[in-house]
Amino acid sequence: MQDLKNAPIGIFDSGIGGLTVAKAVIDALPHEDIIYFGDTARVPYGIKSEETVRAYALQITNFLLKRGVKMILIACNTVSASAKEEIIQAAGDIPVLDVITAGTRNAVSLPNHKNIGVIGTLGTVNSRAYVEAIHAFDTTIKVKQQACPLLVPLAEEGWIDNEVAIQTLHHYLDEFKGSGIQSLILGCTHYPLFKEIIPKILNGEGVEIIDSAESIAASAKAKLAELDLLNTTGGDFRCFVSDRPQRFHELAERFLGRSLSSVEVVALD
Secondary structure (H helix, E strand, O other): OHHHHOOOEEEEEOOOOOHHHHHHHHHHOOOOOEEEEEOOOOOOOOOOOHHHHHHHHHHHHHHHHHOOOOEEEEOOHHHHHHHHHHHHHHHOOOOEEEHHHHHHHHHHOOOOOOEEEEEEOHHHHHHOHHHHHHHHHOOOOEEEEEEOOOHHHHHHHOOOOOHHHHHHHHHHHHHHOOOOOOEEEEEOOOHHHHOOOHHHHOOOOOOEEEEHHHHHHHHHHHHHHHOOOOOOOOOOEEEEEOOOHHHHHHHHHHHHOOOOOOEEEOOOO
16 A cells, blocks of 8 residues: 555646646645646547547556555546546546546535536537536536637736736626626646636626536545545656657746756657
8 A cells, every 4th residue: 555655646627738737735634646648649639529539548547556546536527528437437446536626626515506607619519518527516506618729829928917827708798798707617737827817807796616627636636535645755857758758848847837847758658
């Protein structure tokens, strides 16, 4: 069991966005070793078929399992919507957590919140994965979704609070004005970068912002504690990508707010 305690947590995404999950996990579990994989050769996943996304996700899952991870965190909303069950099956006894389930549980746990907003990529919104997940808890909750495809490239350019970003956020979030939403789920791992500006765009309507990255980090901590698998001696962070390590390295340091020693390129089987 001690060896398993010292095993790393595996986190993966289609690219860079899942680093918001990695950052939240580092903050919540500073003594855990982490292996992060970003599929930068095949990003974005949101425009690909579910069959293709499943195939990619299972390749990455096998990569992480070969490296002896004790837990897998799906830090990609598209994969969470399309391939969660296949990943759970492939992982066997290794616990698998995903951002959609974590964010949903956080949102529905808020007392008397019966009107929830969701923003995400076109793929996530069209999948209705959050709507189904929320209604699995409570069918009486109203859910209003809005696809925000331009936020991902803005986040990766570092355009978080300039005029272009503010106008784009207004374009998307104005759809929620007058809707009565009580909470807003950030249904894409890039979106926490806009977490400070979004409440201002919503004009201080008292909307609770649900950060799925923080939600899954809290879920991971609780699950590891339940299984008596919390590490107290680690803290190593390793990044792997399928292409463009230099660009990833530059963006990763922005997302994480810390320097990285290296980013390794690997070919998936």
